[in-house]
Amino acid sequence: MSVARNVLLWASRNKWLSHHFPRYRFAQAAVRRFMPGTNLDAALEAAQRLRPHGIGTVFTQVGENLATLDEARAEVDHYLGVFDRVAELSLGTQVSIKLTHLGLDIDPAATTENLRTLAQRAADRGTALFVDMEDSSYVDRTLDVFRSVLHTHGNLGLCLQSYLFRTETDLSDLLLETAAIRLVKGAYREPAAVAFPKKADVDRSYEQLGRMMLRAAADHPGKPKPVFGTHDIALLGRLAKFADAEGIARDAWEIHMLYGIRSADQIRLAQAGHRVRVLITYGEQWFPWYVRRLAERPANIGFVLRSLVAR
Ligand code: FDA
Numbered sequence: 524m525s526v527a528r529n530v531l532l533w534a535s536r537n538k539w540l541s542h543h544f545p546r547y548r549f550a551q552a553a554v555r556r557f558m559p560g561t562n563l564d565a566a567l568e569a570a571q572r573l574r575p576h577g578i579g580t581v582f583t584q585v586g587e588n589l590a591t592l593d594e595a596r597a598e599v600d601h602y603l604g605v606f607d608r609v610a611e612l613s614l615g616t617q618v619s620i621k622l623t624h625l626g627l628d629i630d631p632a633a634t635t636e637n638l639r640t641l642a643q644r645a646a647d648r649g650t651a652l653f654v655d656m657e658d659s660s661y662v663d664r665t666l667d668v669f670r671s672v673l674h675t676h677g678n679l680g681l682c683l684q685s686y687l688f689r690t691e692t693d694l695s696d697l698l699l700e701t702a703a704i705r706l707v708k709g710a711y712r713e714p715a716a717v718a719f720p721k722k723a724d725v726d727r728s729y730e731q732l733g734r735m736m737l738r739a740a741a742d743h744p745g746k747p748k749p750v751f752g753t754h755d756i757a758l759l760g761r762l763a764k765f766a767d768a769e770g771i772a773r774d775a776w777e778i779h780m781l782y783g784i785r786s787a788d789q790i791r792l793a794q795a796g797h798r799v800r801v802l803i804t805y806g807e808q809w810f811p812w813y814v815r816r817l818a819e820r821p822a823n824i825g826f827v828l829r830s831l832v833a834r
Contacts (some may be wrong), residue, residue, distance in 0.1 A: 527818075528818045529712065531814050531817050531818035532711070532712040534629060535811040535818065540814075544810055545810050548833065552812050557782060557783045557784070557816050558782065558803075558805060558809060559812065561805055561807050561809065562805060563601075563604075563605060563608065566580075566804075567612065568613075569803050570614050570803060571612070571686065576579065576793055577793040577799070578800065579617075579798070579800040579801075580617075580800055581617045581618065581653065581800050581801070581802045582605055582609070582802075582803055582804075582805070583621075583804050584601060584602075584804075584805060585806035585808055585811075585812040586624050586808045588623045589623065589624060589626060589628065592626050592633055595624065595629070595634070596727060598620075598625060598754055599625065603640070603641070603644050606647075607648070608805070610649070610650075610711050615649075617651045617653060617680075618650075618652050619654070619802060620638075620651035620652070620653070620655065621654075621657055622632050622634055622638065622655075622669075623656070623657060623667055623681055624666070625637040625638055625641075627668065631664060631667065631668060635668045635671045635672060637652070638652075638668060638669075638679075639675065639676065641674065642672055642676035642679055643674075644674060649655075652678060652808065653678055653679075653680040653682060653703070653705060653829045654668075654681050655682050656683060656684050656707075657710075658711040659713050661689070665690070666681075668798055669681050672692070674812040679702060680704065680705055680747075680748075680750065681697065681704055682704075683697075683704055683706055684706075684707055684709030684710075684718075685707070685725055685726075685729035685732050686708055686713060686718040686725040687709065687713070688719070689717070690728070690732060694735060694736070695735070698736070699743065699747070700734070700747075701827065703748040703750050703777075704747050704749065704750065706736065706749070706750065707753065708725050708726070708753040708755075730758060732761045733749070733751060733765075734765055736749035736776075737749055737762065737765055737769060744775065748777065750777045750778075751776070751777070751778050751779070752777065753780070754781070754784050754785045755783070756822065763797070773796045773797055774796075775799060777798070778799050779800045779802055780799070780801055781801070781804070782801050782804065789801060
């Protein structure tokens, strides 16, 4: 792992930076590349701009770990409102949430109820709810809460990370249980005991797990839907070729990318008949999330520096 990436991942957890950096105007300008704005209205407007291109959306509000269950309840209330607004505008937008934002560090039982409440509202509004995967210390707890709600709500999807050694087993166990699995490479700083340290191995693991998901989709059409959360165009191309060879229809799997990354490819892929969704992040507490995006590609620091010069 590069030194720059390590420093950025450290910075993403630094409370002093988290408090001070977002106050600078250049920082606010730089974050606009990845975030249309800090509130739900900005996300809704961005979703409406993407719709004519045939691109769907997924919303998530940034925020880090919570201190009280009241804060978790406020998150739930926020997302209940999101599902209503999205339905009013017929956007078909899905929501993706972190279980720590629903109270996982405080009370897993309350978190389960919070997730159930959101899954029910998503179902009532005819859409789906995704659960993000956080660092490796949360995987077991995330799976437990996810499975408890999955029994009653089939519209739940889960994110799995190809950098973790355990993911192949988790994927095999979940393949026939869940509505959708969103495979990503993984964004956290993990020890070599649990995750591939080399990017080439993470990429190889992604392709192998992706093929497993596509094969399952071929054998059991409609369940679970493979969702590839990546901007790795070459890798997506190889998976698309594999899907075509297996006779899997293009609308039987999806590509999810982040807002502001590879935007031209998002449009090109949608025009080529792929199901594409863009994950739009918004919210006031954007610093840790933003620095993790920089860590994924330290060359992005150039954008921050250019914003500083252009101030
Ligand atoms: P890779 O890092 O190989 O990048 C491929 C190419 O994409 C790069 O060469 C570059 O051109 C472009 N690119 C990638 N990241 C960029 C960036 N930040 N800025 C500019 N260009 C960039 N992680 C996690 O641990 N838990 C989760 O729940 C999620 N959820 C999630 C949802 C969705 C929809 C996406 C797309 C990603 C996530 N992630 C995530 C993040 C994921 O784990 C991973 O860190 C990033 O997607 C970057 O990896 P890529 O797969 O894009 O490949």
